[in-house]
Amino acid sequence: xxxxxxxxxxxxxxxxxxxxxxxxxVTNAEQAKIAEEAGAVAVMALERVPADIRKAGGVARxxxxxxxKEIMGAVSIPVMAKVxxxxxxxxxxxxxxxxxxxxxxxxxxxxxxxxxxxxxxxKVPFVCGARDLGEAxxxxxxxxxxxxxxxxxxxxNIVEAVKHMRKVQDEIRKIVNMSEEELVxxxxxxxxxxxxxxxxxxxxxLPVVNFAAGGVATPADAALMMMLGAxxxxxxxxxxxxxxxxKMAKAVVLxxxxxxxxxxxxxxxxxxxxxxxxxxxxxxxxxxxxxxx
Amino acid sequence: xRIGVLGLQGDFREHVEMLSLMGVETLVVKLPEDxxxxxxxxxxxxxxxxxxxxxxxxxxxxxLVKKIEQGLPVYGTCAGMILLSRKVVDHVxxxxxxxxxxxxxxxxxxxxxxxxxxxSIPAVGEKPFRAxxxxxxxxxxxxxxxxxxxxxxxxxxxxxxxxILASSFHPELTQDTRIHEYFLRMVEK
Numbered sequence: 001x002x003x004x005x006x007x008x009x010x011x012x013x014x015x016x017x018x019x020x021x022x023x024x025x026v027t028n029a030e031q032a033k034i035a036e037e038a039g040a041v042a043v044m045a046l047e048r049v050p051a052d053i054r055k056a057g058g059v060a061r062x063x064x065x066x067x068x069k070e071i072m073g074a075v076s077i078p079v080m081a082k083v084x085x086x087x088x089x090x091x092x093x094x095x096x097x098x099x100x101x102x103x104x105x106x107x108x109x110x111x112x113x114x115x116x117x118x119x120x121x122x123k124v125p126f127v128c129g130a131r132d133l134g135e136a137x138x139x140x141x142x143x144x145x146x147x148x149x150x151x152x153x154x155x156x157n158i159v160e161a162v163k164h165m166r167k168v169q170d171e172i173r174k175i176v177n178m179s180e181e182e183l184v185x186x187x188x189x190x191x192x193x194x195x196x197x198x199x200x201x202x203x204x205x206l207p208v209v210n211f212a213a214g215g216v217a218t219p220a221d222a223a224l225m226m227m228l229g230a231x232x233x234x235x236x237x238x239x240x241x242x243x244x245x246x247k248m249a250k251a252v253v254l255x256x257x258x259x260x261x262x263x264x265x266x267x268x269x270x271x272x273x274x275x276x277x278x279x280x281x282x283x284x285x286x287x288x289x290x291x292x293x
Numbered sequence: 294x295r296i297g298v299l300g301l302q303g304d305f306r307e308h309v310e311m312l313s314l315m316g317v318e319t320l321v322v323k324l325p326e327d328x329x330x331x332x333x334x335x336x337x338x339x340x341x342x343x344x345x346x347x348x349x350x351x352x353x354x355x356x357l358v359k360k361i362e363q364g365l366p367v368y369g370t371c372a373g374m375i376l377l378s379r380k381v382v383d384h385v386x387x388x389x390x391x392x393x394x395x396x397x398x399x400x401x402x403x404x405x406x407x408x409x410x411x412x413s414i415p416a417v418g419e420k421p422f423r424a425x426x427x428x429x430x431x432x433x434x435x436x437x438x439x440x441x442x443x444x445x446x447x448x449x450x451x452x453x454x455x456x457i458l459a460s461s462f463h464p465e466l467t468q469d470t471r472i473h474e475y476f477l478r479m480v481e482k
Contacts (some may be wrong), residue, residue: 039346
């Protein structure tokens with residue numbers, strides 16, 4: 001009996017299982033358990049949440065192995081971890097460690113200023129950030145099994161996530177109405193393979209799951225991203241930088257399931273404590289979203 | 294006939310799309326009152342802890358258990374199988390507890406060990422079935438009334454107990470509709 005591991009169906013299929021869910025950044029076992037109890041579909045194991053990476057400055061790298069192991073041992077839900085853009089050694093280390101998903105992330109300091117990881121070569125699936133359809137399709141061409149539209153991480157400000165989700169959806173809508181000769185030209189403009197552009201036309205959406213990320217601070221922010229067409233939501237600093245992480249986590253989970261039901265949204269938004277404080281994106285020294293090629 | 298697909302989280306869209314291709318009317322079930330509108334229910338793949346928590350928070354668990362005990366045909370894939378089970382080994386999470394099996398989570402390993410394999414499932418015909426296992430649950434114990442419809446390495450992977458059907462793999466991620474057809478026959482009876 002032939003058994004096939006690490007296939008595209010298995011990688012892409014795993015990402016499908018996250019849909020309608022919330023993936024939460026955590027920095028220790030205790031936070032991971034809080035996330036699991038609240039109903040997170042997965043956790044992202046980090047040394048620091050993006051808001052603290054932003055404050056700390058310097059070079060942000062893959063989290064320490066010990067930290068990731070501690071978190072993997074604490075929960076039964078999938079554990080993700082981040083590598084620097086293009087850092088094929090960090091990626092091999094995390095694959096060996098057995099993390100369930102790798103995020104090749106602009107939140108860390110890029111290791112390669114030209115190339116992303118060739119993600120086809122790995123058994124472990126990857127998620128990558130994108131600000132527009134071209135960037136998303138280039139990442140998928142490199143083997144990403146999941147996309148997250150970029151916001152501006154660690155700001156608690158949803159405006160960039162909204163901008164990029166709208167951009168991607170707008171570009172998809174245009175492609176759906178294009179003729180074959182227009183598709184070829186559009187592929188050139190987007191800097192993406194025409195086969196993937198054709199698939200977007202056929203499906204009317206990205207060929208892989210697309211989550212929103214960066215700046216989600218309240219249940220309403222999470223619901224907003226679902227209304228704009230996200231398949232689910234990453235919450236970075238928004239949970240554990242809020243006053244009452246347990247309440248916030250549970251409320252965000254319910255907001256993502258019931259994004260289309262204002263009565264429930266109102267109810268879950270009522271008693272969440274104080275959200276994280278936000279930053280104006282125009283006053284930032286570092287714009288993480290610009291990393292990625 | 295209208296088939297509900299529990300839409301709290303997970304790959305419910307894939308089940309809806311497969312049923313629609315088969316010409317079956319579907320309803321995404323998110324609230325307790327939706328349960329009154331369906332003749333059968335599919336609990337999709339996804340994260341069983343998430344679905345269980347949302348079920349409890351939204352008070353769907355109890356009415357759903359009652360419906361299943363009254364005979365509502367139900368089919369759970371992967372996370373759906375976990376939720377239907379009576380017990381998960383070494384792990385506390387909200388369950389429906391209606392299917393007499395014990396589950397070990399992640400027993401086939403983490404995601405890098407997830408796999409596809411062609412299996413023989415006599416209940417749905419001779420042609421092998423391409424089964425996709427993603428961080429799949431393992432059935433480590435089952436009651437006498439549980440019928441094992443298919444095995445992989447001697448472990449049950451497709452089981453039935455009366456009106457309850459469960460698989461540790463994901464037919465909805467393939468184009469093969471035979472297990473869904475089997476479930477529809479359960480609903481028709």
